[in-house]
Structures are given as structure tokens and as C-alpha cells.
Amino acid sequence: MILAPWNVDAWNSLGERRRRDALPHAILLAGPAGLGKREFADAFAHALLCESPRANGFACGICRACKLVVAGTHPDLVRVNFELRDDGKPRTELTVDQMRTLSERLALTAQFGGAQIALIDPADAMNHAASNALLKTLEEPTPGTIIVLIADHPSRLSATIRSRCQRIDFRVPETKLALQWLTAQGVDGRQATDAMNASDGNPGLALAWAQGESLKLRGAVAQDLRELNAGVAAAFDVAQRWSREEADLRLRFAASLVQQQGRAQAHGGAMLSAGGPLALTRAVDLVKLTAWFDRANRTRDLLRGPVRPELAMLELLAAWAVAAAPNHDVQQRST
Incomplete structure (x- = not known):
């Protein structure tokens, strides 16, 4: 397995701790999706269970243990992910029953006589009861077990x-390194730059979006915001459309575009003279722009709960006209 180049230092650090027999009982892999946490966790678990790991710390890929890991049948590797509900759809949280089952499993002796590895993903989706159950396991670790928690939003833990x-x-990672990596994956030129801008520099997301239709969706979101600001589109119509398909991704793009627009205004120069990513050719109140950015991210969180998405979208988009109004327009409204 080849890790992303920006994760090599973390891999070497864990490898050194393993050589000193100083690995922690619990490891939290934290950071935005798209940076290779899950590939890192899989490679780490695979290496720990391998019977003849290579000098670089990776699994050999040919021993009995490696073959079982690849087949998904190694008895000492436990994966805790979203289970299916009775209607066949995946749950949106990890439950207390899953953590209790994990605790019982880790209390047993490893069948291959080595370590037992548990991968909990996404750990930040545990409900309160599940968190409490896992905490008991972390406070009373079973010898020879390593629990790896993977979290895109570690603050939720x-x-x-x-x-x-x-x-x-x-x-x-640094933009230069990320662009080099994207080029190696077959993404180059303007598409790579556009994808990096869309992902706020996250190369994994940039790759996924460049290979799919997400960049077109981002362009459509930008167009919607421009038309709302120009008064040629109705917030109600846009809210209905956004809430029906790819709601979370549309909001993510909207927040990112507004953030980049704010940077364009703050830094001035050619990007501002071109209107920035949202073609706002006149300066706006950066405080209001930042507030709308925060509100868009809060709306993303709201959509994970039992709310009507079209209403949450409508409130957000109705506030866009005020946030994007030029400074002098805002002052005239207040007088």
C-alpha cells in the first residue's frame, strides 16, 4: 500500500514507537475527510497483524494473516462502522450495543496470539451512551489491544x-505537494487548480471532485448565489432545488465560495477587480459575509437532524441578499 506523501511522517513516527514497543492503547486519527486517515488506519492495522512486516513497516501481503486481512476474515481485526436499520438503510450513529459488543470481543484472547485491533469509524458519530460505553473500555484496556478511532470532526468526541x-x-498539505500528487493521479492544469480551490486545499476531496461532477455542481451553486444577489432568482425556488439533491455538498460549496469571496476582498488585487468567485464587484461588509459563512455551516449541521431542509435552506438564502449587499446599500437601509 502507498500512503499519501503528506502522511509519511506520521507513519514513520508510529513505526518507531512500534519498534520501541511503545504503541499507545488508543489512537485518534483526526482531520478532514479526504486526507487519507482511513487508508492510514487500514495499513496500520494490516501491518500490526502481519507475520512478517517489511523494513518500512508495511505488511508483507503474502503471509496467512495478510491474506485473512485482505479477505476481511482476520479474527483479531474488528471494524465498528454504521450498521443497517431494519429498513435496510445505514444508521447515522454508532450505538451503545456496538460498543458493548466491542468490549466483550476485546476481552477475549487474540486467536492468533498477537494483538487485537479495533477500528472505529466514524468515531465522532457515537451517541452519548456509546461514548460512555467506549470510555469504560479505554479506562480499563485489555493487554495486547489497540483501538483506533477515526474522526473527521474530532471536536464532537x-x-x-x-x-x-x-x-x-x-x-x-502544502499546495505544491498537493498539486504534484494530483498530477500523479491524472488531474492536471486548470482542473487541478479549480478542484483545489473548491476543496480548500484538500487533495483527496479535490481528486474525488475532479473525477466526478462535483465541480459542475459548485459552478451551479456560484451561479445561484450570483443570481440571488442580482435579484433574478427567488430564494424560495433555489431553496427547493438545493434541498432536493446534494444539500450538504451545496452548502459546503456555498460556504467555501463565500469564504473565498471574503479573501478576495480582503486582499484586493486582480481577483477582486474580476469580482471574486461570486462576481461581487463592489465591496461588501466582511462581518456580514463572515456571519453568513458561519450560518451556512450551522445549516449543514441542522440538516443532520429532524428539520425540514427546504425551510432551513430558505432562511439561509433569504439572508444572502443582506450579506452580499454593498457597504453603502447596507448603510442606506439602516438610515
């Missing part, structure tokens, strides 16, 4: 659980 884990942060 309880502070107590975070304090029980050795944390490894996955951060957005």
Missing part, C-alpha cells in the same frame, strides 16, 4: 475520550 487517546492530526 467527548473531551474525556480524546484525553484517553494518542492523537495524530491529519492536516492539509
